[in-house]
Amino acid sequence: MAASPISSGALTRGDRLFGLKLTAPAGIILAALLLVPTVLTVLYSLHDVPANGRSLGPFVGLENYTIVLGSQVFWRSAWVTFVFSLGFVVFSTLIGLAIALLLNQRFIGRGLARALLIIPWATPWLVIGILWKWFADGSVGGLNAVLLMLGATTEYYDFLADPNSALVITIVAAVWRQASFAGILLLAGLQTLPDDLNEAASLDGAGVFQRFRNITLPWLKPALVTVTVLNVIYAFLQFDVIFAMTQGGPGDATQVLSILIYRQLFGVTQIGLGSALAVILGFVALAGGLLTVKLLYRAERQPA
């Protein structure tokens, strides 16, 4: 007797068609929201698009890219973006990990502390920027008040007006929010770690650091990879908090590529150049994410 298609596990043509129908709406939405804008951006980057956007304008090939890559403004902005991203990723991840480890311990009020952790993450980036702009204000800011109280400074200082400190403050503001996001994800990962692993290791004489290095970190590797990749992408695409705080100033001290793109697209309406910048930034963010995955997984695969 021939096996039933259902019992044998084979999909019939009808089954495949039904599956296709189920996935089609999501696929169409994804294509519309992601693929179409991406293609349009690439097309714009290859043309001298008029400000009104009513046509693609004349085809200019890679000329927009040549202009961008030959501009000191671009390379300065790229450097600022790199520094911001590096600080953002490193400190967000490390502080997030520290928060997760702390909140995974038992202590009175842990539930409340975990709940409070959500607040920064739930706050829009733009609001974070506005709050930190006032916090860092050189006349009435709370940051100056704290530093004076601690004896670290003797007078109010305008951090956001100093090109040497403005970027640092924007990094701190962004990390303040993103660390909580990292903390939430990593805490979730920690909560899946069986207690008996640490107990067994402890019985075998393993210290806190050894347990952290040999049990906790390996266990958290997938979550750490996810957090780091997301942080890399967030870092390269960060706009709101910097725009709200400094709008790329003073000078070009905090002009990350996303702000440069905004200025080109919406400030001077150079759509072709702005699109070329966006394509470049997209590739960099993607490459950064992929590189992060590769590095972290390569480290994981290294033999003991």
Next chain:
Amino acid sequence: MKSKNAAAGGLDRRAFLKAGGATALAAILAPGLAGRAEAAFSGSLDMLAWDFQPDTIKKLVGEWTAKGNPAVNVAVIPNLGFSPALQTRLRGGDAIDLFYNFAYNSQKFVDQGWAAKLNGLPGVDDMVADMYESARPAYVNAAGDIISAPYFSAVHMMHYNDRMLKEAGIAAAPQTLKEIHDASKILKDKKIVENPYVAYWVKEFCEEYLHTYLLNEGITAFDAAGKPVFADDPKTEGVFEWWQTMYQDGLAPKSVLNDDPGKLSNQMAQGDAAFFVLHHYFLSSIRSLNGPESANVMQGPIGGSNHTFQIGEVLQLGQIADEERRNAAWDLMKFYGWKDSAGKFTVFNQWAKAAGLAAPYPGFFTDPDVIAAFPDYFDLPMISKTFETGSKVVPARTLPWYPDFQAKVGDVVHALLLGQATPKKTVEDLTAAANSAQKGRSL
């Protein structure tokens, strides 16, 4: 017989009611007819403005509608980022009948097909003729096309703390750049105020100050063809030396690269600054804050024997195919940017009362209602004279490439102020920025 006599010599009930009704109807309609749009457009108009006193905007537009004109849908968006937001909407296909704009964008919007020229519209030549001669280049381009109408006009003025000057032994408010520097240094050295001079030196506004300071020294920035000629004047480098010194020597606070005008006004009101150069109407902000030093803040001209910068943000008419709609929108534009149908500065009167804004019409400053509307701490004859002979607009600002230059000035000036560029390099960079803007695409 009685009935016949009544009909022959007087009105019967029907006739009486008919006559009375007509009279009443005429009385009701008369005011409305006086302000009614020439075309009988029955739809509603769309207007876009930035968020300066949105309730006042809607009230003013409502007054126009109340005269029997079409309803107006007023959308208000933040001033910060207004231009990008407006361009995004227009690029997306929004049809906006009347909108605010920055003067330096007005030609670009016409060229892109977003705004219409006003040539030939009824009364437009009279509107232009009504303007100060000094103001016309802001609304009429080099080719003679009328591309916008005034939303408001202002002149850069010196706001100074009279008490502080007296305390420092400074006899008169400074007018030239050198006088400003010297007075600021005296105030700082005598510890009367730590950072005496404040100004709105954020990137987006550096271009306005560029023109203010160049004009203060009698320097022409661009020739009639739009060529940057400021580099040809040896005084230009001196202007940038002054500007850099004001910032580097702490005569202006470090925060002015990021501060908003509200904070600057507050600094004047609180006595944290002695000098504030920006649009004349900011005296209203300073006084209304009622700070300990508000009453001591006075207003005076800058530029000495030269000029100050006259700015005017504008109204532009959208590209409207429908004639009746266009006529209705133009009627609203005249009401908002010039006079009402009775010849009164209704809108500008309200802006004067609300915020001290001005209009680029000589008749505005002599209108009794306007004079009564301005707070008494404004010296209207002085402001009027500044508009007439003490200020200039920069005609190059209506050239289509100008927005690209405007966007770059802030970067160059910030580099100067931060000590990252010399005054000579600044001249070179600004020249390059102007030239590249004219050539086309560049970062």
